[in-house]
Amino acid sequence: MSRHLSAGVDGSAESLHAAEWAAEEALLRGVHLRLVLADQWPVSAATPVVGVGQHQWDEELLTDAASHLRKRHPGLEIATLRLSGRPASALATEAAEAELLVLGSRGLGRIKGFLVGSVGLATIGATERPVVLVRGTGQPDDARPIPRIGPHRDVVVGVDVHHPCDALLAFAFDEAARRDCTLRAVYGWSLPPVVRDASALAAAEREMSPDVARRLGDMMLPWRRKFPSVEVVEASPIGVPALQLVQAAADADLVVIGRRIRRSHLGTHIGSVAHAVLHHCPSPVAVIAHD
Incomplete structure (x- = not known):
């Protein structure tokens, strides 16, 4: 075949x-x-x-x-x-x-x-x-996009440091290597809901941010070694994951997200983050299914 x-x-x-x-x-x-x-x-x-x-x-x-x-x-x-x-x-x-x-x-x-x-x-x-x-571009000549000129823009991948996914990262790194462009790995995270006042929020963010960044770096390390030609930029902003990913991917060549394979009598669900990114991201979005 x-x-x-x-x-x-x-x-x-x-x-x-x-x-x-x-x-x-x-x-x-x-x-x-x-x-x-x-x-x-x-x-x-x-x-x-x-x-x-x-x-x-x-x-x-x-x-x-x-x-x-x-x-x-x-x-x-x-x-x-x-x-x-x-x-x-x-x-x-x-x-x-x-x-x-x-x-x-x-x-x-x-x-x-x-x-x-x-x-x-x-x-x-x-x-x-x-x-x-x-x-679609929203323009009358939607079906006649201007041919690409110059280098490719970034590939952006949304990750979860608590649930590594080889299929997701393999696809994202492969796409970035094929385009000879930068791969931006984004993990949006939130503070515990029990943290209320501004000073406590600032303190919690200072204490937790380094650990979150370390986890993201550890996740990317084996893939950096496997794809040495791919420049990788890591970002772990605090905020709603879907919103952070949409903002990071505003002018990307491609956005790569994962969806967990869930089977139930109510049907298959793609997840809230994937659903939000698909509806609100202007760039092409690749959805990678994984267990």
Whole structure:
């Protein structure tokens, strides 16, 4: 089986913007790109009413998207595939065969955006493969991003010093090494809720900050040795973890977060931090599932 990345398209500008990101990522990895479309994707202004012309419309959409990307990236091998079934399930099955699944995201604010966002969240919960959500630029030419000029920006990874995760750090370091850019490791933490007054807060922060920084440094040390070419910047700011990560990743090339694999009769949950970062971070976000 050939190595490839998969990108889901649905006719929206956001999904085509994500496909462009996926094409650049495929070139970085030296793999093929597969554009996929789930035939039961929720109907929106970008798609026709399901009927006799649906299959033809799907095929034309895939063909047009592939043609556009081939013109921009003539050295990239691109295939297309129409998936059957509900989007989240179909995309999760597709992700199992790919190194990475890339999806577009409109974010919050409108019903149309929520429908596409719900597909992305459901897909993340349904697969244990890495998934990247790429936010649209919000401009009329969303699907035609300006080609990257100059060096890559930083890769940011959100970590928890109390729960090390090899899969998360392996992915983040590999992405930073591939881009030849700085990796910023961020751990946001909070003081115990019993600490109330300002002087006690300041004292607690002074006492705890060095230990938190040491723990973060210890977590990064073996990965620094494994990836000596990657410059690593460690940050352990005090504050809400999701907020600290979103602020640190405002202009990042890629943000890498983890989600614990939880299975229950109530369904799969991605976690509050991952959920907040996905909805509020403007940069592409990679979600790495782990035990």
